[in-house]
Amino acid sequence: MTNTNTSSPAWAKEIESWRVAMKAMRLSPQTIELRTYHLRRLARAQLAESPWEVSRADLLEWTGKHDWRRETARAVRSSFRRFWAWGLSTSRTKDNVADVLPMIRPEQPQPRPASSTVVVTAMKDADARVALMLRLANELGMRRGEVAQVHPENDLVHDLVGWALVVHGKGSRKRVLPLPDDLAQLLRDAPSGYLFPSPDGGHLSPHWVGTLVSRALADGTTMHQLRHLCATEVHEQTHDLRLVQTLLGHASLATTQRYVAVDDSKVRDAIAARSHRWSSSRSSGE
Incomplete structure (x- = not known):
């Protein structure tokens, strides 16, 4: 028991x-x-x-x-x-x-991606184990619980395009994420068993994985903010919210929207450009 x-x-x-x-x-x-x-x-x-x-x-x-x-x-x-x-x-x-117990309304969280500078510094200073945790969270947008469970022998798959990782998400939902070649090689070269084993023979707890990554990031940055950074940068690159939803393993597109930060300067530029067009239209109509 x-x-x-x-x-x-x-x-x-x-x-x-x-x-x-x-x-x-x-x-x-x-x-x-x-x-x-x-x-x-x-x-x-x-x-x-x-x-x-x-x-x-x-x-x-x-x-x-x-x-x-x-x-x-x-x-x-x-x-x-x-x-x-x-x-x-x-x-x-x-x-x-x-x-x-009364119903509690959900909060409306704002996207809070980690600073790229903070992540780069953490990657340089971290040991090999924590650096790998950082990469999985930052490059694949994986949750701490998903990172903790990685088992390369069971989770690596290969198709005609390349290597991919089966990610064990929330609610027992699985998704398959393509791997960069160098990251795939690191996982293939890992010892048998869990990628991040614990002394009792299982895998490290999600809490401990998150703690190790947060310590490496420092400055109050959390592991989950790497997921926000991944979502934001992939969306900026693809402009495809459904793709980001698939990447993060969200059941709801509304959840994904809360992860994608919008650059305030782009909002300002968009408003200014539209205002300029309307100003031109008013001038031509006079």
């Missing part, structure tokens, strides 16, 4: 049972880990001896007192609502107390 690091055996037992249920649903390891992490945090608060004894008032108060970012709060709410819905469906409880 996975150690849930809780003080109550009842919480540990129910969280582990839910983990098994989520595996049966074929949810991704990242989703399962995130949802169980949220429950372990709640368990450590010791609101009740078991999750099915938690009251609506206590659950609402506990979630409300945390100063989380909007997206984090949305994720926690989703985890709790799904957990208690599972408890209800499996007759563990007769009351879905998580339905007291």
Whole structure:
């Protein structure tokens, strides 16, 4: 049984049972880990001896007192609502107390691509392992969880055009990304097993991959901002938003639009050029 690091055996037992249920649903390891992490945090608060004894008032108060970012709060709410819905469906409880949690509107994030200068500096200073993480995130727009899972023996494919990488995305969705020749060679030359192995025999956790890359980037830049940079530069090069959507593995085109930054100077130039055309039209009409 996975150690849930809780003080109550009842919480540990129910969280582990839910983990098994989520595996049966074929949810991704990242989703399962995130949802169980949220429950372990709640368990450590010791609101009740078991999750099915938690009251609506206590659950609402506990979630409300945390100063989380909007997206984090949305994720926690989703985890709790799904957990208690599972408890209800499996007759563990007769009351879905998580339905007291209010809906949280999603934030409208602005594209925030990493600075090219920061990335170049990080690539020069990083060791070979972190430099490879940087390349996968920057050149292919891969998420930290996707980078963590790369297994060259299983994920490299070759066709008439060249080498490509099978990327294991969110929601167990896979996509295939073409590889630059030199990056493909690095993956082909890698030792067997996961590209970034952990001491326990699996792969490094997505959290640790993100931490290593963020440390290399420094200046507060995160690994996810490399994904924004990739999206922005590929869009500038191709002007094809659907292509960027495929590259990033987004289910929704609206999500992709939030990743693509627009150069303010180009907006200014476009407005000025259009204004000039209208000025010319007014002059010719006078």
